[in-house]
Amino acid sequence: xxxxxxxxxxxxxxxxxxxxEDIKALIEKYPLFGIVGVGGIPAKQLQxxxxxxxxxxxxxxxxxxxxxxxxxxxxxxxSEMIDYLNQQCALIxxxxxxxxxxxxxxxxxxxxxxxxxxxxxxxxxxxxxPTSFPPGPILGDxxxxxxxxxxxxxxxxxSENKVVTEEGNVVSQNLASMLARLExxxxxxxxxxxxxxEDGSIFTPDVLAIDNDKYFSDIAAASRQxxxxxxxxxxxxxxxxxxxxxKASSEAMNLGINATxxxxxxxxxxxxxxxxxxxxxASAVSANNEDAxxxxxxS
Amino acid sequence: MExxxxxxxxxxxxxxxxxxxxxxxxxxxxxxVDEARAKALIAALEDVDIEEAMSTAAVAAAPAAAPA
Amino acid sequence: MExxxxxxxxxxxxxxxxxxxxxxxxxxxxxxVDEARAKALIAALEDVDIEEAMSTAAVAAAPAAAPA
Amino acid sequence: MExxxxxxxxxxxxxxxxxxxxxxxxxxxxxxVDEARAKALIAALEDVDIEEAMSTAAVAAAPAAAPA
Amino acid sequence: MExxxxxxxxxxxxxxxxxxxxxxxxxxxxxxVDEARAKALIAALEDVDIEEAMSTAAVAAAPAAAPA
Amino acid sequence: MExxxxxxxxxxxxxxxxxxxxxxxxxxxxxxVDEARAKALIAALEDVDIEEAMSTAAVAAAPAAAPA
Amino acid sequence: MExxxxxxxxxxxxxxxxxxxxxxxxxxxxxxVDEARAKALIAALEDVDIEEAMSTAAVAAAPAAAPA
Numbered sequence: 025x026x027x028x029x030x031x032x033x034x035x036x037x038x039x040x041x042x043x044x045e046d047i048k049a050l051i052e053k054y055p056l057f058g059i060v061g062v063g064g065i066p067a068k069q070l071q072x073x074x075x076x077x078x079x080x081x082x083x084x085x086x087x088x089x090x091x092x093x094x095x096x097x098x099x100x101x102x103s104e105m106i107d108y109l110n111q112q113c114a115l116i117x118x119x120x121x122x123x124x125x126x127x128x129x130x131x132x133x134x135x136x137x138x139x140x141x142x143x144x145x146x147x148x149x150x151x152x153x154p155t156s157f158p159p160g161p162i163l164g165d166x167x168x169x170x171x172x173x174x175x176x177x178x179x180x181x182x183s184e185n186k187v188v189t190e191e192g193n194v195v196s197q198n199l200a201s202m203l204a205r206l207e208x209x210x211x212x213x214x215x216x217x218x219x220x221x222e223d224g225s226i227f228t229p230d231v232l233a234i235d236n237d238k239y240f241s242d243i244a245a246a247s248r249q250x251x252x253x254x255x256x257x258x259x260x261x262x263x264x265x266x267x268x269x270x271k272a273s274s275e276a277m278n279l280g281i282n283a284t285x286x287x288x289x290x291x292x293x294x295x296x297x298x299x300x301x302x303x304x305x306a307s308a309v310s311a312n313n314e315d316a317x318x319x320x321x322x323s
Numbered sequence: 324m325e326x327x328x329x330x331x332x333x334x335x336x337x338x339x340x341x342x343x344x345x346x347x348x349x350x351x352x353x354x355x356v357d358e359a360r361a362k363a364l365i366a367a368l369e370d371v372d373i374e375e376a377m378s379t380a381a382v383a384a385a386p387a388a389a390p391a
Numbered sequence: 392m393e394x395x396x397x398x399x400x401x402x403x404x405x406x407x408x409x410x411x412x413x414x415x416x417x418x419x420x421x422x423x424v425d426e427a428r429a430k431a432l433i434a435a436l437e438d439v440d441i442e443e444a445m446s447t448a449a450v451a452a453a454p455a456a457a458p459a
Numbered sequence: 460m461e462x463x464x465x466x467x468x469x470x471x472x473x474x475x476x477x478x479x480x481x482x483x484x485x486x487x488x489x490x491x492v493d494e495a496r497a498k499a500l501i502a503a504l505e506d507v508d509i510e511e512a513m514s515t516a517a518v519a520a521a522p523a524a525a526p527a
Numbered sequence: 528m529e530x531x532x533x534x535x536x537x538x539x540x541x542x543x544x545x546x547x548x549x550x551x552x553x554x555x556x557x558x559x560v561d562e563a564r565a566k567a568l569i570a571a572l573e574d575v576d577i578e579e580a581m582s583t584a585a586v587a588a589a590p591a592a593a594p595a
Numbered sequence: 596m597e598x599x600x601x602x603x604x605x606x607x608x609x610x611x612x613x614x615x616x617x618x619x620x621x622x623x624x625x626x627x628v629d630e631a632r633a634k635a636l637i638a639a640l641e642d643v644d645i646e647e648a649m650s651t652a653a654v655a656a657a658p659a660a661a662p663a
Numbered sequence: 664m665e666x667x668x669x670x671x672x673x674x675x676x677x678x679x680x681x682x683x684x685x686x687x688x689x690x691x692x693x694x695x696v697d698e699a700r701a702k703a704l705i706a707a708l709e710d711v712d713i714e715e716a717m718s719t720a721a722v723a724a725a726p727a728a729a730p731a
Contacts, residue, residue, distance in 0.1 A: 123706030231699045239707040243716035246667045250599045251720070255653030257639040258528045260571035263596050267653070269580035272531045276463045281517035283507045284392050286431040286499055288438065289460045293518060295444040298395040300380035302327045308376045309327070313367035316360065318324055328400035335393045336422040351419030352412070354404040427498030434496070464536035471529045472558040487555030488548065490540040563634035600672035607665045608694045623691030624684065626676040
C-alpha cells in the first residue's frame with residue numbers, strides 16, 4: 025500500500041501542488057472565505073461580477089479535488105466546509121463580514137433568461153402590452169408557447185396578463201426561447217453563496233440574510249416599550265420628565281374641571297365649559313323656537 | 324343667555340325646567356322676566372335632550388394660568 | 392357646575408357676582424348651597440375677566456355650535 | 460392648583476381626601492392654608508370618583524392655541 | 528406619580544422643589560418616601576422648565592372629537 | 596434611559612430586576628453606575644408588572660427621542 | 664428582542680454598538696449569546712439608523728389628534 029501511495033504522489037504535477045498551496049495561503053490570509061456556486065453563469069457575466077467585486081472580494085475558481093485537499097490541509101480547521109462543495113463552485117475571499125459578503129453577492133445578481141429544461145423558480149408571467157415585433161411567424165410561435173398574442177396597430181402585442189408557467193414546472197424549449205425574445209428574465213443569476221467560514225464558525229444563507237425593515241421596526245418597538253415602562257412607573261429621566269409633568273398637569277386639570285373645583289387657575293376653563301354648553305343648548309333650543317333665545321344667539 | 328343658564332342650573336340641580344322654576348331663578352338673580360321668552364324656552368326645550376346638548380359642547384384648553 | 396352657571400347667569404344679567412347673589416340664585420334653583428364653595432367661587436373669580444374667558448371658549452365652541 | 464395636587468397626592472397614596480389631610484400636606488409644603496379653599500375642594504370632590512375624573516379628558520386640544 | 532405630584536404642588540405653591548421639600552410633602556400625605564426616588568426626581572428636574580412642560584399638557588390633552 | 600433598557604434586558608432574560616443585576620449590566624456596558632439612579636429604578640419597579648407596563652401606551656405627549 | 668435592547672442600552676449610554684460590547688452586556692444579563700445573531704445585529708446597524716428608528720416611535724406615540 026505504502027508503495028502505491030508514494031508512487032501516486034510522485035505523479036502529482038507541480039502545478040496542482042502549487043494550486044493547493046495557493047488556496048491554503050488565501051485561506052490563511054483572509055479572515056473569512058466562502059464557497060459560491062457559479063453554475064449557470066455565462067462567462068461574460070462571471071467576468072463582470074469579478075470586476076464589480078474586485079475591491080472587496082477575490083474569486084478563485086479551482087478544481088474541487090484541489091479545493092478539497094486545501095480545506096483538509098488548512099491550519100484553520102475548516103474541513104467541514106467540504107460539505108458545501110459541489111459541482112461548479114468557486115472560493116471567495118474577503119475582509120468584509122459574512123453578512124456584508126452575502127449582501128454584496130445578492131446585489132451583484134442580475135436577471136437572466138431561463139434556459140430550456142430549467143425549473144421555474146416562481147410563477148412566470150407575461151404582461152399585456154406591445155412588443156417590438158412586426159406581424160410574422162413570431163405570432164404563431166408565441167401562441168404555441170402558451171403566450172396569448174395578437175396583432176394590434178400593426179404590431180404583435182401580448183393580449184393579456186397571464187401566468188405562462190407555474191413555480192416548479194419545467195420550462196419548455198419553445199417557452200424559454202419566447203421569453204428570451206420578449207426579454208423576460210425570470211432568473212436571478214449570480215454567485216450563489218453556499219456557506220462562509222470565519223473564526224471556526226460556519227454561516228449559511230438562512231442566517232446571513234438580514235431583514236433591515238425588521239430591525240428598524242424592532243428598534244422602534246423597543247424604544248416605545250422603554251418609554252412606556254418609564255412613564256408608566258413614573259421613572260424620572262431626561263427623556264421622560266417632560267411627559268411626566270405634562271401627564272400630572274393634565275390629570276390635575278381633568279380632576280379640577282370634571283369635579284368643578286373652584287380654583288383660580290381653572291376658572292377660565294370652567295367658564296369656557298359653561299359657556300360652550302350654553303351655546304350648544306341655545307342652538308338646540310333656537311332650532312325649535314327662535315323666540316326662546318337672545319338676539320345675538322339667534323342662528 | 325341667562326334663560327339658558329337658568330335651564331342648565333335647574334337641570335344640574337336635578338329639577339324640572341318649568342316656566343315657574345326658570346322665573347324663580349331669574350327673579351332671585353334680580354332680573355325682570357320676559358314671560359313670553361320663558362314660555363318659548365320651555366316649549367322649545369320639550370324636544371331637546373339637555374344632557375346631550377351639554378355633552379356635545381366642545382371645551383377648549385384655557386390659557387395656562389400662572390400659579391396662584 | 393352649578394356655581395359657574397349661577398355666576399354666568401348673574402354676569403349676563405348685568406348683576407354683580409357676589410356670594411349672596413350666587414347663594415340666592417342657587418337656593419331659588421333648589422340646590423343646596425355650600426358656603427365654602429360659594430366663597431371659593433368669588434375668590435377664584437377675582438382676577439378673572441369673565442368676558443375674555445368666554446370669548447376664548449367661543450372660538451373653540453364655534454364648530455360644535457353649528458345648529459343641527 | 461396646589462389644592463388639586465394635594466388631592467391627587469392623597470388619592471395616589473390611598474388616603475382619604477379630607478380637609479385635615481389636605482391641610483397637613485399643604486402645611487408640609489410651607490403654604491398658608493385657606494380653610495375655605497380646602498373645604499371647597501372637599502365639597503367639590505364629594506361623590507366624585509377621583510380615579511375616573513383625573514383620567515377623563517376634560518379639555519380639548521385648543522385650536523386657538525391658547526395664548527401663554 | 529406621587530413624586531411628580533409633590534413637585535408640581537410645590538411649584539404651584541411658589542416653593543423651591545428640593546429633595547427635603549418633596550420628602551416633607553410625601554410624608555405628610557402618608558406615603559413611604561424612597562430617598563433615591565426623591566433624588567432622581569430632583570436630578571431630572573434640573574434642566575427642565577416646569578412651566579413649559581406644564582403648558583404642553585394643555586395641548587396634549589385629548590383631541591376634540593372632530594366636529595361633524 | 597439606559598437603566599430602563601437594562602431592566603428590559605433582564606426582564607427579557609427572565610431574571611429578577613435587582614440593583615445588583617442592573618449594575619452588572621451597566622458596568623458591562625462600560626458605563627459609570629449612579630447608585631441612586633439604580634436604586635430609584637428598582638424602587639419604581641416594585642410591585643410592577645413589567646410586561647404590562649411596557650406594553651401599555653404611556654400618555655400622549657411623545658418624546659423627541661432624547662438620549663437620556 | 665434582547666439584542667435590540669442591548670444595542671439601545673449601549674446607544675443610550677453613548678457607547679459604540681460593537682459585537683464585543685453587545686456580547687458583554689448580554690452575558691452580564693445572563694443571556695446566552697448566539698455569535699451569529701450578534702454579528703447580524705452589528706451588520707444590520709450599518710444600514711439601519713438607530714436614531715431614525717427611535718424617532719419613528721416618538722411619532723407613533725403622539726396623540727392622533729393634531730387639530731386641523
